[in-house]
Amino acid sequence: MYDRRIVYADNAASSFPKPQCVIRAVVNSLKRNAANPGRSGHVLSVDAARTVYEARCAAGEFFDCDENGIIFTQNATHALNILIMGALCPGDHVLISDMEHNSVLRPLTALKQRGTVTFDVVSTDGDYVLGFERAIRPNTRMIICTHASNVTGRLFDVARIASVAKRRGVLFAVDASQSAGYADLRMRRDHIDFLCTAGHKGLLAPQGSGILAINCEVPVSPLTYGGTGTESLSALQPPTLPEALEAGTLCTPAIAGLKAALGYLMHSHSELQARERRLIGGFIDGLSQIDGVRIYEPAAERVPTVSFNLKGYDSEQVASMLDRSGICVRGGWHCSALAHGALGTAGVGAVRVSFGPFNTEADARRILKCIRDIKKI
Amino acid sequence: MSKMNKCILVRSVTYAQKARRLLEQNNIKSTVCKQLRASRYGCAWCVIVDESLQGRALDILGRGGVMMTGDVYYV
Incomplete structure (x- = not known):
């Protein structure tokens, strides 16, 4: 059971706890039909395949994308790697924001080092939509932008960036890892070609789940080649989506949990979003009243996440002291070299507090008290 | 199975599930099944429908975007 003596405020890393319906779905899957979906022809395999398909349909409805374009991945990093390694061609140029996670920066850097792809980083300081438009070159093939900074x-206004991309004939990919489940994202409505997200953050699903959603006809080469459950006599990977990009056994229990989580969110989304918005707003107000605290982008429209530093302390020090008081947050650099470079925090990192649907105002007050207590030491 | 059923081969288990759902929405009962006959594909998936509904089923699946292999046979 979730220990209420611990305040878990690290939902940007992984959401915790999970809704009971998600836990039940995972346990039910493990107990009843966690056979290999889409491999054997027996009743349990077919039943597992049906669970996976229903999850695909739920994800398609959630993100406004055809279910055949829903590719299940292990996490967002996996989804982004499939996209970047599979959709880009030699000679392509890519634009990314200065808030991208290393799961965007590192595969692109690897391709750049191989001499196949080039990329530029667009500042999110000021009119970044104009910044993206001005940075487009004749060989710019894709813009990748995070919906929310981790x-x-x-x-970020990805709908406006998508509009620029569409007008200029450039593909547009959104990293929705931090926003999926909180902010409204509809691929067809917003002209988003690709969407990558984790299942285990705002979507409240288990670790081991992620999605690459494809809303265009651009071919994506597989990252992994192997068994797909069809055309087994062929040495070639079958080209049909989604299986073409899902070689190997899917994590059926995690996908069952994802299906339940999507149902939960579709039912409760507005209420949860309103509550989390109030929570983070109140927390930032309280944080701003503590001397020596520097909050990064305090006035921005945001998901329920904020980072700060406490004068005189390293970020990991603060996180460690909060941990001793039963507060779970993340200090350091958050796998985001670009963001810390842009914020000027590359030398110190930052302390990140990220709320989820099960955090309360009492949690927020307790964190603020513990920060004030650190200052007294 | 009786010879009154037809097996419609599709491109993947996902399309098999999609086919079953589309047919169900159109009041056609079907079963998702692994292809029983050995074929040039190796492993393959199909939906099984009553022979009398084959034409209608193929029409529904085609319009619904289900990728089929073109193979249909008795089961």
């Missing part, structure tokens, strides 16, 4: 929580 460091500051700031939300």
Whole structure:
């Protein structure tokens, strides 16, 4: 059971706890039909395949994308790697924001080092939509932008960026790892070609789940080749989505949990979003009243995440002291070299507090008290 | 199975599930099944429908975007 003596405020890393319906779905899957979906022809395999398909349909409805374009991955990093390694061609140029996670920066850097792809980083300081448009070159093939920063929580206007991309004939990919489940994202409505997200953060699903959603006809080469459950006599990977990008056994229990989580969110989304918005707003107000605290992008529209530093302390020090008081947050650099570079925190990192649907105002007050207590030491 | 049923081969288990759902929405009962006959594909998936509904089923599946292999046979 979730120990209420611990305040878990690290939902940007992984959401915790999970809704009871998600836990039940995972346990039921493990107990009843966690056979290999889409491999054997027996009743349990077919039943597992049906669970996976229903999860695909739920994800398609959630993100406004055809279910055949829903590719299940292990996590968002996996989804982004499939996209970046599979959709880009030699000679392509890519634009990314200065808030991208290393799961965007590192595969692109690897391709750049191989001499196949180039990329530029667009500042999110000021009119970044104009910044993206001005940075487009004749060979710009894709813009990748995070919907929300995993460091500051700031939300970006991906619909406007998508509009520029569409007008200029450039593909547009959104990293929705921090926003899925909180902010409204509809691929067809917003002209988003690709969407990558984790299942285990705002979507409240288990670790081991992620999604690459494809809303265009651009071919994506597989990252992993192997068994797909069809055309087994062929040495070639079958090209049909989604299986073409899902070689190997899927994590049926995690996908069952994802299906339950999507149902939970579709039912409760507005109420949860309103509550989390109030929570983070109140927390930032309280944080701003503590001397020596510097908050990063305090006025931005955001997901329920904020990062700060406490004067005179390293970020990991603060996180460690909060941990001793039963507060779970993340200090350091959040796997985001670009963001910390842009914020000027590359030398110190930051302390990130990220709320989820099960955090309360009492949690927020307790964190603030513990921060004030650190200052008294 | 009786010879009154037809097996419609599709491109993947996902399309098999999609086919079953589309047919169900159109009041056609079907069963998702692994292809029983050995074929040039190796492993393959199909939906099984009553022979009398084959034409209608193929029409529904085609319009619904289900990728089929083109193979249909008795089961």
